[in-house]
Amino acid sequence: IHSVPVVHGDITGANILIDEGGQAKLIDFGLSTIVRPLFGQSHLVVTSIHPGAIRYAAPELLSEEVFDLPLKKCDIYSFGCVMLQILSGRYPWSEIKSLKPEFPILNLISQGRSPQRPGGYPAIIDSDWDIIQKCLQLRCELRPSADEVHDFVVHRHSSSGQSVSFKFVVDC
Template identity: 40%
Template sequence: MILIFLSHCRSWLERVWRKLLGWKGCPSIMITATGGGEMIDPDNHLPDLTGFVSKNSPNPIAQGSFADVWNCTYTAFKRQGLEVAVKCIRIDVVTDDSRARITQRLLDDFHARKQLRHKNILPLLGFSHEFGLLPAMVSPWIHNGSLTTYLAHNFIDLTIDSKLRILRQVAGAIGYLHSKGVVHGDLTANNILIDSKHNAHVADHGILTMCSELSGTSYIRSNVRWAAPELFEVPENEELSTAPKPASDIYSFGCIMLQVMTGRPPYADVRSDHQVTVLIIKGKKPSRPTNPPVADSFWDYIEKCWSDAASRPSAVEVLSFLDQIMPADMKFALLSWVKEGWQGE
């Protein structure tokens, strides 16, 4: 406890020292056209933003299985503030040794994450030590929120072209991650963010897997409705569960396809996650919607993403399908539904 107290004192003194002297080494952030930020960093190193990020409210704006998210402002010395999101990882820290070990694992992950660059992956701007015992991630604030929120507010006005565009962007990001040997492991509509230009940004890749390993808990948390069936299997050995693989992301992407085309999450007619878990263990997939309908070719491909892990397409194949599918075919299914007199729920 004394070491933790001294560490906090040292961090506080460093912050005061930097601000008093107008620290020249302060990292710079460029505001992008979408209202987010991008670190001006030719060496692609991971900046320590401790002392330059302040909370905009006394409470986090969102809480997940392993993290709290804060709306904050990044303010460099004599520079205009930039709205950012700070994700504070929540893992039990029992001893100083465990804190040091977990901190190093997080920083190693952050450094690796900083090297990933794709237009549809949420960039990591840096980290901060001001949000708890463990370092927190600092990312651009994305104003339209999650894909779940975006669909809830805009689904009626979204065209087929707009929906396909979002799916292509997400598939492209997942394909890039897989090409770098990275499995997302928690792909849901809650971890896809939509910016002011209506572009999708995949966030939180690998976070659930890393936190599950560090805390010794399941890879299944709040992502039940999007999770691949193999992640529910408990092996005979002492391992808690099967780690997510690229094929697991593809299953989840099939659920994203369904949600984008219908505006509703998988198993939307099932109230509790516990009931969903029972259905998944029994091998029951989400049922095909009729209101609104999904075109035959599109539904067939969703089911292909939900097939046995070995039979699922790769992310590259998914993107190829989305590039080739004709929006006119999708519109025809919707027009047929309207002509037949279906009423919205």
């Protein structure tokens, strides 16, 4: 997605659909931001500065500190949460069993915590957990770039004998 100047702002498992060809499609751009000219437009478009699902929201979106929006690294954090969910079958912060998990999650984030590696089956292999941890860094400048994440995913799939390709398509 970051090959074009768009920050999605609400990457969650529920906002990724798989088509009949097995290709992932990112949906729900309601919280997205255009960060530089796109298709001839020359202005910044910010639809919202409020985070989407708390379980997937980058810590900087949940703080009261002022920072320059938008941050592509917020999507990287959310991608790490989605990767955690896909590989473990559990939501980020699944250890929180509250009916209203927002407050306990905010409390843990304020303490500098991030989602934990779930135990059990399916197990997350170490190389996958390493990239997830990098994506879930509390300080956004420590998170990998979209290119680094892309390279990991391509390498991961090629080493498993599967092929993977990425392209950004705007379907209207």
